[in-house]
Amino acid sequence: xxxxxxxxxxxxxxxxxxxxxxxxxxxxxxxxxxxxxxxxxxxxxxxxxxxxxxxxxxxxxxxxxxxxxxxxxxxxxxxxxxxxxxxxxxxxxxxxxxxxxxxxxxxxxxxxxxxxxxxxxxxxxxxxxxxxxxxxxxxxxxxxxxxxxxxxxxxxxxxxxxxxxxxxxxxxxxxxxxxxxxxxxxxxxxxxxxxxxxxxxxxxxxxxxxxxxxxxxxxxxxxxxxxxxxxxxxxxxxxxxxxxxxxxxxxxxxxxxxxxxxxxxxxxxxxxxxxxxxxxxxxxxxxxxxxxxxxxxxxxxx
Ligand code: AMP
Numbered sequence: 001x002x003x004x005x006x007x008x009x010x011x012x013x014x015x016x017x018x019x020x021x022x023x024x025x026x027x028x029x030x031x032x033x034x035x036x037x038x039x040x041x042x043x044x045x046x047x048x049x050x051x052x053x054x055x056x057x058x059x060x061x062x063x064x065x066x067x068x069x070x071x072x073x074x075x076x077x078x079x080x081x082x083x084x085x086x087x088x089x090x091x092x093x094x095x096x097x098x099x100x101x102x103x104x105x106x107x108x109x110x111x112x113x114x115x116x117x118x119x120x121x122x123x124x125x126x127x128x129x130x131x132x133x134x135x136x137x138x139x140x141x142x143x144x145x146x147x148x149x150x151x152x153x154x155x156x157x158x159x160x161x162x163x164x165x166x167x168x169x170x171x172x173x174x175x176x177x178x179x180x181x182x183x184x185x186x187x188x189x190x191x192x193x194x195x196x197x198x199x200x201x202x203x204x205x206x207x208x209x210x211x212x213x214x215x216x217x218x219x220x221x222x223x224x225x226x227x228x229x230x231x232x233x234x235x236x237x238x239x240x241x242x243x244x245x246x247x248x249x250x251x252x253x254x255x256x257x258x259x260x261x262x263x264x265x266x267x268x269x270x271x272x273x274x275x276x277x278x279x280x281x282x283x284x285x286x287x288x289x290x291x292x293x294x295x296x297x298x299x300x301x302x
Contacts, residue, residue: 007121
């Protein structure tokens, strides 16, 4: 079933202890779309500037990604720069230039409006809401990601958007920031009052945790000997998770748990190389092999 995503398509500058790239294609919606498209067709809504070439756009070609909703505008593409700490667990944002996103008024192509699965990737909360409003009827599932940048700058818009969301998918520090609670279970209770009925907390090398009224489910991160660049791991996690759900067309607890594993699988591939380098060449067979590896990794007898 088709999966709609709105979010950033960007150019990134990245620095980690493993190296540095000054200019590479990135953006939350890009990582998400590539990851999700292994499981379900994706409809992309975003905006790029004049510096975004046909060569850049080629990353979406040959995959199940519809780019009719990728608008081109005069000006520069969204730009983000970040630097990671020695252990890759912390990062500082060095630059966030919204550029063409500042004046973006998303307009959904007609065929996107019947989407049943919607992912509001990291971007201004009012743009996320604008897109959601254009979807006809009530989607089966709406999930949202955001980050400190929006939690700090646009808290009221974010709260308004959250009222229409089923699953909030954010990292641990953002969960704490949004809820003012250090403990993640208490944070979940707080977040349920804002609208979402499920919280998925992405915890970097510690994996991910899903909390809903049925309880808690945890999945580890895949142990990697040589992680290189965590950029986009969260968006790839979200892509694996939402893509799997849209492909499965089912929201049972067992399916949601498997979606958590596929999220972690996609996130783990992304960190193996810089930027999109690993996702660009990833094969479906590698995804399923790693999912089987996850089953072994977490199996035990009582
Ligand atoms: P992640 O590492 O999963 O948090 O995602 C990193 C991607 O998010 C990068 O490719 C950036 O281009 C994009 N990004 C960073 N900051 C923002 C922001 N404030 N709004 C939208 N996208 C962002």
